[in-house]
Amino acid sequence: MxxxxxxxxxxxxxxxxxxxxxxxxxxxxxxxxxxxxxxxxxxxxxxxxxxxxxxxxxxxxxxxxxxxxxxxxxxxxxxxxxxxxxxxxxxxxxxxxxxxxxxxxxxxxxxxxxxxxxxxxxxxxxxxxxxxxxxxxxxxxxxxxxxxxxxxxxxxxxxxxxxxxxxxxxxxxxxxxxxxxxxxxLRASYSSTDLAARARSAVADEKRKAKETAIIEELEAAGIKKAPKEAENGIWTGSWKTVAECDLNKDDDIEIPDTEGKYWITQYQRIRIVEKVIKKQTRAEERREKEEKERKARKKELKEITRVSTERRKQLILDIIAGKAAKPNEELVKNMCWVLLVEMGGVYKSLFIKYFTEKNDWDCNDEEKAEANEKIQKLSIMEQMLILLHMRMSEKEPWDYNLRYDKEDGGILLECYRVFKMFGWFFDTEEEEQVLDGTHQYYRKDEDND
Known part of the structure; x- marks a missing residue:
């Protein structure tokens, strides 16, 4: 009540x-x-x-x-x-x-x-x-x-x-x-006008994405798959061509052609149906392709030879640190290292990190860096210089893109090995030295020009 x-x-x-x-x-x-x-x-x-x-x-x-x-x-x-x-x-x-x-x-x-x-x-x-x-x-x-x-x-x-x-x-x-x-x-907007503009843009984006999803589902159902990565640039280089397309901002539909050899790709708010352009190679193109394959195969062999040398050189440094290698005059070693390091340049503390962790500085966590720094502190100046020399050597290749011998880099690497020979270094195979002095059979000669 x-x-x-x-x-x-x-x-x-x-x-x-x-x-x-x-x-x-x-x-x-x-x-x-x-x-x-x-x-x-x-x-x-x-x-x-x-x-x-x-x-x-x-x-x-x-x-x-x-x-x-x-x-x-x-x-x-x-x-x-x-x-x-x-x-x-x-x-x-x-x-x-x-x-x-x-x-x-x-x-x-x-x-x-x-x-x-x-x-x-x-x-x-x-x-x-x-x-x-x-x-x-x-x-x-x-x-x-x-x-x-x-x-x-x-x-x-x-x-x-x-x-x-x-x-x-x-x-x-x-x-x-x-x-x-x-x-x-709402959070990001700074004014009424800005909010309205952002909202309209987001609505348009939602519509585009919804249309894109629907069209892709239709294409996939018809047996047209997503194009490989190469097609993205191939559209502009002529190795791929567009056979149909749809502007996602308009009410256009896309006509599905014969599906054989067709793929879909999204670019610049458009969906394109594309196919690879089959070009018959000329004799010159066939020759260049063959030469490129040979160049890559030769380079792979050369890199493998230098990789083996690098691994043996790293092991020698570990033996030097452990006192298991020959003991030359330390001052002479430091002087030779100094001259070579100045000539090569690019000496950074991060090289030590990479030597001990086999990772780039930015890929290492704090614990890994601390552990590497602790090891560095225990090294003598000579040992530190040998590591730096080794790391700079690892970054050099005594050949150019066309596998012509680079006399300057090859000469520097041979001088660096003079330092390691004082500790007992020797080339395990004749090929190791041939890569450095330019006599290896895989090098192209100047007269090999096209």
């Missing part, structure tokens, strides 16, 4: 689930109450919830009139005229507060959106909400979409006067299917 009585202010408690969090500026309302008293009663229910959500049957909980109640406290009101409603379920309580709040003209858009969402959560339909609040069903749907946005970000942008957030902007944002993308754009 509903009753109207005066209730002491200290016996009235605000509802913990009042959907309206921001009551706005209460100064004028408080002054009006101070002069004229409470002109309209509050609506309360028996009992209240404490801070731990424990329910107490005594006293009362405020249902309608939160602004009047708070303004009254500012005006030092000691008791309020209240209508007591009994027998309301929790759903009915929240629904009543929501419906009452939705009628207010000063309710913010985020508050409206959150309120509509709560009404949906309580079981109301969009049609129910429209009937209760007087808003159109389309407006309700728009507000519900706004409720899906990140609340703190939405509040930040809404409170920022410089941003000038409008409903029109939020409707643009709503057109993006992905809520995650909506929030990403």
């Amino acid at each position: 509903d009753k109207l009585i005066y209730i002491p202010a200290d016996q009235i408690h605000e509802h913990p689930d009042n959907p309206r969090k921001d009551l706005g500026d209460l100064t004028e309302l408080a002054e009006s109450i101070r002069q004229n008293g409470i002109m309209q009663n509050l609506t309360v229910i028996p009992g209240y919830w404490d801070n731990k959500r424990g329910f107490h049957e005594e006293e009362y909980t405020l249902l309608i009139g939160h602004r009047r109640y708070s303004a009254g406290k500012m005006a030092a009101v000691t008791e309020y005229p209240c209508r007591i409603i009994t027998g309301m379920s929790y759903k009915e309580q929240v629904g009543t507060m929501l419906t009452e709040n939705m009628q207010r003209v000063d309710l913010t858009i985020p508050e409206q959106a959150e309120g509509f969402q709560m009404m949906l959560d309580l079981g109301d339909t969009v049609e129910d909400i429209a009937n209760k609040t007087g808003f159109s069903e389309s407006t309700v749907r728009h507000r519900v979409n706004i409720a899906k946005l990140d609340k703190s970000t939405l509040k930040e942008k809404n409170d920022d006067e410089g941003f000038q957030l409008t409903l029109k902007d939020l409707y643009e944002l709503e057109k993006i299917k992905s809520v995650e993308k909506r929030n990403e754009i």
Whole structure:
């Protein structure tokens, strides 16, 4: 049964689930109450919830009139005229507060959106909400979409006067299917205009991707597979050609031709159906192709010979550090190393890291670097110089692209091996030395020019 009585202010408690969090500026309302008293009663229910959500049957909980109640406290009101409603379920309580709040003209858009969402959560339909609040069903749907946005970000942008957030902007944002993308754009935008532009761009991107996915599925179903990597550049070099294409920004369809030998590729917001151009080689092209294969095979053999030498040289350095190798004059070794290192250049601490870890400096974790540095600290200056010499040697190849002997680099490498010969180095095979002095059979001679 509903009753109207005066209730002491200290016996009235605000509802913990009042959907309206921001009551706005209460100064004028408080002054009006101070002069004229409470002109309209509050609506309360028996009992209240404490801070731990424990329910107490005594006293009362405020249902309608939160602004009047708070303004009254500012005006030092000691008791309020209240209508007591009994027998309301929790759903009915929240629904009543929501419906009452939705009628207010000063309710913010985020508050409206959150309120509509709560009404949906309580079981109301969009049609129910429209009937209760007087808003159109389309407006309700728009507000519900706004409720899906990140609340703190939405509040930040809404409170920022410089941003000038409008409903029109939020409707643009709503057109993006992905809520995650909506929030990403809302966070990144610096103004209302920027938000709208980003939203339109994202919508267009979603449409493109949806169209792209649909077309690719159609092509795959027809037996047309994705083109190999080489086709990306082959389109421009003439080794691949386009037989059909579709602009993903337009309503164009793509006509699927004979599928044999056809592939699909995406480029610059287009889907192309492509095929490889079969060109008959000329005799000159056949000769060049044969020569290139021979060059690669020869280079592979030369690199294998130098790799073996490099591994043996590294082992010799480990023997030197362990005291297992010959012991020449240390000052002479250092002087020879110094001259060669100055001539070759490119000496960095990272070479030590690479020597001990066999990885580049940027690929090593802190533990690996620390372990390598610890080993370096234990080395003598001569041993450090030998490692640097070895690493710089490993980076040099005594041949050019066409496998012509590089006399300068070959000569430097031979001089470097003079240092290691002082510790007992010897060439295990005749080929090792031939690679360095330019007499190996795999080198091209100057007269071999085309």
